[in-house]
Amino acid sequence: MASAPSKLYADDVSLVVVxxxxxxxxxxxxxxxxxxxxxxxxxxxxxxxxxxxxxxxxVIATGYNSCDYVFDSSSDLNxxxxxxxxxxxxxxxxxxxxEFLIKDEQLSKEEPEGKVKSSLFSGSxxxxxxxxxxxxxxxxxxxxxxxxxxxxxxxxxxxYVAIMNAIFSAQRSSVPIDSCYLGSQNSAxxxxxxxxxxxxxxxPQNLDGLFQYLMTIFxxxxxxxxxxxxxxPVGVDFRASCFCHKNTIDMGxxxxxxLSIFCKHHKKCSTCGSVFGQAQSEAASASDKKRKTPEx
Amino acid sequence: MASTHVTKRAKYKTTIKDPGTPGTxxxxxxxxxxxxxxxxxxxxxxxxxxxxxxxxxxxxxxxxPPWLNxxxxxxGSFIFEFENYSDLxxxxxxxxxxxxxxxxxxxxxxxxYPDEQLSAAEMELRIKLxxxxxxxxKLHKQFVLSGVLTETEFWATxxxxxxxxxxxxxxxxxxxxxxxxxxxxxxxxxxxNKVTFNLTPEVILQIFAEKPAVxxxxxxYVPNKMSERTFxxxxxxxxxxxxxxxxxxxxxxAAEDEELxxxxxxxxxxxxxxxxxxxxxxxxxxxxxxEGDDYTHLPDHGIxxxxxxxxxxxxxxxxxxxxxxxxxxxxxxxxEGRAVDVELEDTKAVAEALAxxxxxxxxxxxxxxxxxxxxxxxxxxxxxxxxxxxxxxxPLAPLCIKDPRDYFxxxxxxxxxxxxxxxxxxxxxxxxxxxxxxxxxxxxxxSSIKAMGLKEPIVKPEVAHQVFDALTNSISNTKYHIGxxxxxxxxxxxxxxxxxxxxxxxxxxxxxxxxxxASYPITTTYLYAKVNRLKDAMSNIYPQLEEIKGSVPSELRxxxxxxxxxxxxxxxxxxxxxEASMQKRSAQSGERPNGYV
Numbered sequence: 001m002a003s004a005p006s007k008l009y010a011d012d013v014s015l016v017v018v019x020x021x022x023x024x025x026x027x028x029x030x031x032x033x034x035x036x037x038x039x040x041x042x043x044x045x046x047x048x049x050x051x052x053x054x055x056x057x058x059v060i061a062t063g064y065n066s067c068d069y070v071f072d073s074s075s076d077l078n079x080x081x082x083x084x085x086x087x088x089x090x091x092x093x094x095x096x097x098x099e100f101l102i103k104d105e106q107l108s109k110e111e112p113e114g115k116v117k118s119s120l121f122s123g124s125x126x127x128x129x130x131x132x133x134x135x136x137x138x139x140x141x142x143x144x145x146x147x148x149x150x151x152x153x154x155x156x157x158x159x160y161v162a163i164m165n166a167i168f169s170a171q172r173s174s175v176p177i178d179s180c181y182l183g184s185q186n187s188a189x190x191x192x193x194x195x196x197x198x199x200x201x202x203x204p205q206n207l208d209g210l211f212q213y214l215m216t217i218f219x220x221x222x223x224x225x226x227x228x229x230x231x232x233p234v235g236v237d238f239r240a241s242c243f244c245h246k247n248t249i250d251m252g253x254x255x256x257x258x259l260s261i262f263c264k265h266h267k268k269c270s271t272c273g274s275v276f277g278q279a280q281s282e283a284a285s286a287s288d289k290k291r292k293t294p295e296x
Numbered sequence: 297m298a299s300t301h302v303t304k305r306a307k308y309k310t311t312i313k314d315p316g317t318p319g320t321x322x323x324x325x326x327x328x329x330x331x332x333x334x335x336x337x338x339x340x341x342x343x344x345x346x347x348x349x350x351x352x353x354x355x356x357x358x359x360x361p362p363w364l365n366x367x368x369x370x371x372g373s374f375i376f377e378f379e380n381y382s383d384l385x386x387x388x389x390x391x392x393x394x395x396x397x398x399x400x401x402x403x404x405x406x407x408x409y410p411d412e413q414l415s416a417a418e419m420e421l422r423i424k425l426x427x428x429x430x431x432x433x434k435l436h437k438q439f440v441l442s443g444v445l446t447e448t449e450f451w452a453t454x455x456x457x458x459x460x461x462x463x464x465x466x467x468x469x470x471x472x473x474x475x476x477x478x479x480x481x482x483x484x485x486x487x488x489n490k491v492t493f494n495l496t497p498e499v500i501l502q503i504f505a506e507k508p509a510v511x512x513x514x515x516x517y518v519p520n521k522m523s524e525r526t527f528x529x530x531x532x533x534x535x536x537x538x539x540x541x542x543x544x545x546x547x548x549x550a551a552e553d554e555e556l557x558x559x560x561x562x563x564x565x566x567x568x569x570x571x572x573x574x575x576x577x578x579x580x581x582x583x584x585x586x587e588g589d590d591y592t593h594l595p596d597h598g599i600x601x602x603x604x605x606x607x608x609x610x611x612x613x614x615x616x617x618x619x620x621x622x623x624x625x626x627x628x629x630x631x632e633g634r635a636v637d638v639e640l641e642d643t644k645a646v647a648e649a650l651a652x653x654x655x656x657x658x659x660x661x662x663x664x665x666x667x668x669x670x671x672x673x674x675x676x677x678x679x680x681x682x683x684x685x686x687x688x689x690x691p692l693a694p695l696c697i698k699d700p701r702d703y704f705x706x707x708x709x710x711x712x713x714x715x716x717x718x719x720x721x722x723x724x725x726x727x728x729x730x731x732x733x734x735x736x737x738x739x740x741x742x743s744s745i746k747a748m749g750l751k752e753p754i755v756k757p758e759v760a761h762q763v764f765d766a767l768t769n770s771i772s773n774t775k776y777h778i779g780x781x782x783x784x785x786x787x788x789x790x791x792x793x794x795x796x797x798x799x800x801x802x803x804x805x806x807x808x809x810x811x812x813x814a815s816y817p818i819t820t821t822y823l824y825a826k827v828n829r830l831k832d833a834m835s836n837i838y839p840q841l842e843e844i845k846g847s848v849p850s851e852l853r854x855x856x857x858x859x860x861x862x863x864x865x866x867x868x869x870x871x872x873x874x875e876a877s878m879q880k881r882s883a884q885s886g887e888r889p890n891g892y893v
Binding site for chain 1: 731732733734735737738739741742743744745746749750751754755756759760762763764766767770771772
């Protein structure tokens with residue numbers, strides 16, 4: 001359990017770690033343009049910082065090949081990016097974002113055609129959790145952390161294991177994961193993340209009003225959530241990916257030792273190495289034989 | 297049962313003073329019927345036995361007329377006057393029988409399925425399970441007692457429960473009591489000179505186990521030389537003499553009576569056993585043990601006092617017994633546990649069984665050539681001097697540390713390989729542009745926003761208003777439908793009675809469906825009849841569900857109907873299947889009239 005001490009300075013001081021999706025393949029085909037998206041998000045971040053003097057914001061960019069921190073409101077390095085047209089914080093963020101994109105592009109390699117173009121959500125989630133852990137250990141006085149994911153890319157089923165691990169560790173340290181899905185389909189990972197950790201998931205209907213969505217739903221701090229009603233999803237998509245092929249399945253085989261999920265019957269579990277018994281085929285034939293005898 | 301009914305002439309009186317209406321009293325297991333001789337009089341009585349609580353009657357020897365008074369639940373009474381006492385007796389017995397049976401009717405299954413041979417233990421198990429689990433009892437009452445399912449069918453799916461109960465009931469073997477039998481003090485009668493010992497079969501078994509000499513004496517003397525009673529009298533005489541610690545008197549009596557002497561002497565079997573045990577002590581234990589240490593049988597435990605080494609009391613010494621011997625022997629026997637498991641009533645049987653078990657254990661002891669070799673092996677291992685040994689290289693298992701990244705990377709490779717081939721169902725971003733182009737466009741957006749600042753206004757007021765409206769609407773809707781947090785269940789917000797009813801309906805529907813689907817395909821008339829019964833029971837549930845929906849306040853009605861919908865669906869599917877199979881069957885029976893109806 002995280003070393004979260006009891007009372008902080010005020011109930012509504014929050015640390016928001018925003019995971020920004022910068023998957024270029026998604027943004028090139030999205031109805032909302034990236035610059036519009038950025039204005040909504042930057043205004044929102046500013047608003048969070050004005051809600052309470054002690055609020056902190058950290059932004060992590062989720063790229064296609066890598067992830068990186070692009071903004072930290074508590075650091076003092078923001079001074080050098082003075083720009084008359086926008087607040088200092090925005091310009092520093094944009095600068096860092098540009099540098100990140102350049103690096104990310106350099107890391108790209110030749111991909112086979114037809115691969116799902118998902119961003120490295122698991123990586124940025126893990127980085128966020130590490131940052132939050134550091135904050136937990138920084139002392140008795142620290143803000144309530146939460147994670148906000150602004151994702152548009154589809155789920156990459158090969159990241160299922162890593163994402164679930166991150167979700168469970170967030171649950172363990174009581175860090176809610178809010179998620180706002182900007183894409184066209186549904187994201188099972190984001191729904192599960194918010195459901196399991198007690199955060200709020202929403203898929204905005206009207207992307208032009210994204211700022212309004214962000215302010216109404218995602219700006220509430222954790223203390224106020226006990227009396228402010230936030231939208232609840234009607235159902236959660238609990239489908240998992242199988243561990244062998246990374247296909248999304250809803251019925252499969254589970255190893256009784258380590259709970260790994262497989263879509264086909266295996267002799268041996270690839271995660272923990274336990275050998276599966278022969279019980280099921282014999283039981284089926286035995287019960288078949290039994291069925292005819294009792295009542296005649 | 298000798299008779300299932302009793303018919304007698306009697307007079308029915310409502311009170312004691314009432315002269316009584318003459319008529320015929322007929323009693324069956326279910327009810328009492330009294331019909332007056334005169335059809336016009338009003339004394340007809342038809343009461344079920346369920347309502348009868350008890351009965352009173354007048355005594356035969358007294359001067360009162362033969363009356364039988366049956367009291368019912370509402371504290372009313374029906375008084376019947378019979379012609380003579382023998383009639384009264386018969387009716388009384390009958391009522392007594394019915395009342396005794398009636399007390400158990402609610403628990404025992406009333407229909408004993410003719411093919412099934414149920415043992416009494418099995419019945420007890422079932423009753424016990426029913427008593428413990430009220431849910432099960434409700435289901436049982438609902439289905440079995442109303443005839444929808446038979447006993448066998450009901451319990452056929454619950455074999456595991458019954459098995460678990462059976463394994464719980466296997467009795468533990470009780471050991472001996474820790475209290476020493478010599479502690480059992482006899483009761484003395486102050487007036488006469490008699491001393492009474494109490495002997496129970498348990499004590500007998502313990503005596504045999506603790507004192508093998510007595511056991512041997514019993515086997516040899518009884519019933520040839522003396523009766524059991526004489527044997528025990530002598531034994532207790534010996535005990536009494538010991539308790540007085542009068543060894544001289546003991547020696548004197550022993551000289552007279554040789555059988556008594558057996559009880560008074562030291563137990564030689566024990567002595568020899570002790571010596572054997574001492575020989576078997578493992579010398580690698582760091583204790584010196586040899587024959588000279590058999591101190592339990594030496595006076596004063598071998599400790600010499602004041603240089604007095606002579607055995608002056610050698611004659612009488614045999615007849616002394618020390619407390620520590622008794623305690624040690626008793627403790628040893630209790631720890632060994634109970635060796636025999638026979639009925640304790642027959643002393644002779646007990647003695648023989650004990651002798652047999654001793655024989656078995658001594659046989660086992662004799663075949664210990666292997667054991668002694670093993671002991672020698674162990675001895676040599678334990679006494680070896682490590683400095684003088686050669687180097688001992690054990691086979692080592694090589695250390696194998698795997699890199700967890702291999703696991704994740706291989707998963708990745710797997711995924712890449714397969715997702716490249718099978719694209720169906722996975723959403724893709726249609727991207728005609730190359731990597732460079734997309735990155736370029738992204739960077740362009742950033743530069744544009746850097747140049748122009750944030751969008752002015754960030755969000756248009758109409759759009760914001762629209763969004764806000766839609767959100768508030770949806771939040772207030774879902775609040776009523778789902779509740780404060782997603783993990784809360786709708787059931788908890790219903791009134792408790794409704795919730796219990798719904799849950800009970802669920803379990804009963806599941807039970808019915810289980811049996812229904814298990815009966816398909818229908819191959820015998822028995823299954824056919826069963827399916828019909830089940831279908832009727834299922835159709836009865838629909839109105840009950842409607843009733844529940846009606847009884848709930850209106851804001852929860854939608855929730856309840858959502859909960860009830862899957863129940864409806866399951867029942868509908870079953871009934872549809874039933875009707876389809878009925879149709880097929882009637883179509884087929886036109887072709888093959890020799891089949892089922």
